Amino acid sequence: MPYEPGANWQYDVPTTGSTHLPPDAGYGKALTNQGYGFEVAVADLIDNSIDAKADEIVVHFLRDADRILTLLIVDNGEGMDEAGLDSAMTVGRRRDYGEGALGLYGTGLKAASLSHASSLTVVSRTRRSRSAGRRLTAEGIEDGFRCDTVDPRYAQELVDRYDGIIEWQGTVVRWDNVRAFETVGRGQSDQFLSKAISRLETHLGLYLHRYLQRGLKLDIAVWDVSSRENELGEEVDHIAVEALDPFGYKVPGKPGYPRKFTASVEGLGDVNLTAHIWPAKSRQAGFRQIGALSERQGFYFYRNDRLVQAGGWNGWRNPEGHLVLARVAIDLPSRENSVLSLDVKKEKVTVTPAFTEGIEKAVDSKGRIFRSYLADAESAYRDGSRRNEIVRKPVTPPGKGMDPKVKRVIKEELPEKPGEDPIAFIWSALPSAQFFSLDRERNAVILNRAYRDDFNEGRRGGSNDAPVTKALLYLLLEDCFGLGRWERTRQDRVDYWNTILLASVEVQRERRTQVTS
CATH class of the missing domain: 3.30.565.10 (Histidine kinase-like ATPase, C-terminal domain)
Known part of the structure; x- marks a missing residue:
């Protein structure tokens, strides 16, 4: 229908054709x-x-x-x-x-x-x-x-x-x-x-x-x-790579959790919120090793089981120190919608006021409101803060050559010294009278390659082999790194540890020979 000037200008924009415009190289x-x-x-x-x-x-x-x-x-x-x-x-x-x-x-x-x-x-x-x-x-x-x-x-x-x-x-x-x-x-x-x-x-x-x-x-x-x-x-x-479950605690921080709440969101329908409370002062990797605790409280959005936002309250409230135990899992609908939208990098969800209004009115199966969950999370945090705790000394973390599972447990059990390069474990050629040596400039424990097969049952070892030996050496030698002046008493310890470990290698070789003969 031809355009008549002045007709329906406020409702529609008429067109007379189309042109395909390829994207500019810019x-x-x-x-x-x-x-x-x-x-x-x-x-x-x-x-x-x-x-x-x-x-x-x-x-x-x-x-x-x-x-x-x-x-x-x-x-x-x-x-x-x-x-x-x-x-x-x-x-x-x-x-x-x-x-x-x-x-x-x-x-x-x-x-x-x-x-x-x-x-x-x-x-x-x-x-x-x-x-x-x-x-x-x-x-x-x-x-x-x-x-x-x-x-x-x-x-x-x-x-x-x-x-x-x-x-x-x-x-x-x-x-x-x-x-x-x-x-x-x-x-x-x-x-x-x-x-x-x-x-x-x-x-x-x-x-x-x-x-x-x-x-x-x-x-x-x-x-x-x-x-x-x-x-x-x-x-x-x-x-x-091992799973780092942000909800992987063994015992919740408060009885009765996790608890499911339902928020009725205009334009989307019912949205399920699974509210979790971590135990206070947990050392588990899924709690402490995924970033600053203040940034990891709040909503965890998933899309088709892939985490797309790890923490944050999306404008509903500000992060607070006494809510670090509070984490809420939300599964996004697969289809696109106008209420919850995911950015192109898949690391942040944008919400509309309809979502935050729905959160305010969310309730669980017994009619408890969502804000009661925040009060429970704060209570669990304050109760945990009052408990006496043994403070463990920070350590230089283990690095290359240590099996990731062992590294993760060490991180869970011991706080790390800030700014320290990890301690590497490297197999290399050493004199026969040395089981190991220290390269303090590179933050490395050098293991004698000649004894490698003895700790791998004759098989070719990978980069993270001999986990027990490396873990024991780490516990013995960790405090030898990051020091200023090298004391004679520390060198003496390194010398007699070498002597004792060499003797243990010889015993192990003798026993293997007896078994094979």
């Missing part, structure tokens, strides 16, 4: 400025692996003697063929996600990757298609959104290198020219990786804890490609 620069933290970006890529039905995922750092080279994320999911790769790498194209998918906006792969790396490569194969790959670079985006086709021979070779994970199908996502890696000075790679992996392990263990608890196998590994151990190099660190 849009690509916006992908690199999404504000993704490193751990958040990696978690976003792992979401894609989970959506592809992967049950084994490895985050793989490659390094050489001087620098960190690249980062790869490898999974054994369903994989993609050529058409699927083209779709996944198309900037601005939104995918159709299933009901239970973790993906939401279709931009995560590109935005998360290009926020940290100048080059994104994806190589994949399915049960019915050969290995194929695509590469997206910052320069390619500026050049009219050009996407490069990876040489099929390289794609197959890369998949073959990970045949322990990708047997019939899977995907490798590779970041090159990672900006954070390029800032690491010569000789600083170990320190950088130790801190980066620790933060990544905590983030993934927390935000994916429900999947890890259901059996997802998620590892973080570091390979030194300059090593002559074999053609692929040598694995120098390997961590199996």
Whole structure:
């Protein structure tokens, strides 16, 4: 119907046609400025692996003697063929996600990757298609959104290198020219990786804890490609990510909890709130090792079992010291809605006044209001604060070479000295009269490689092997680090500990010989 001037101007805007306007190349620069933290970006890529039905995922750092080279994320999911790769790498194209998918906006792969790396490569194969790959670079985006086709021979070779994970199908996502890696000075790679992996392990263990608890196998590994151990190099660190359950207490901080409340929210319907109270002064990792306690009180929003916000009251109230035991689990609806919206990075939920009004009126099955829960959480905190507690001395934390499960228990049991680099455990060549030595400049315990097999039952040990031996040495030697002047009495202790441990190795060798003969 032709437009008649002055008619219905207040209700509608008439049009006369349409034009398709492709995105300007400058849009690509916006992908690199999404504000993704490193751990958040990696978690976003792992979401894609989970959506592809992967049950084994490895985050793989490659390094050489001087620098960190690249980062790869490898999974054994369903994989993609050529058409699927083209779709996944198309900037601005939104995918159709299933009901239970973790993906939401279709931009995560590109935005998360290009926020940290100048080059994104994806190589994949399915049960019915050969290995194929695509590469997206910052320069390619500026050049009219050009996407490069990876040489099929390289794609197959890369998949073959990970045949322990990708047997019939899977995907490798590779970041090159990672900006954070390029800032690491010569000789600083170990320190950088130790801190980066620790933060990544905590983030993934927390935000994916429900999947890890259901059996997802998620590892973080570091390979030194300059090593002559074999053609692929040598694995120098390997961590199996463990679930960090923010509600994983053994006994609640107050009887009768957890307790379920229901909030009637206009525009959304009933929203279930599962209110928890942690025991006061808990040392469990799920309470103390996921960030500052003041920031971790409040709402924990989940979407399809993936944690998307870990704490905060979303404007309903301010955080307070006496509410640090209060945590509330809320499962978001899978479908998008106008009341609770998730940001593109999947780390914060925005709520409308309708949600906070619903919280005010939330009740449990016995008619108790939600604010009574806050009073109970505050009471549990104050009761716990009045209890006498033995104060344990802070320690320098264990680092590389110690099994993650042992490290986690040490962190739960002992407070850490602030600002201290972790103590590493390294197997290396030493004189036969030494079982171990101390490298106090590098904060490392050096173990004699000649005795390694004796603590691994003759098997080739991994980077986190001999957990009992390393734990005992840690307890003996922790106070030898972070000191000023090195006292003669401490050196004398180190000398006689070495002598006694060497004698124990000889006894162990004799017993093994008797058993085998």
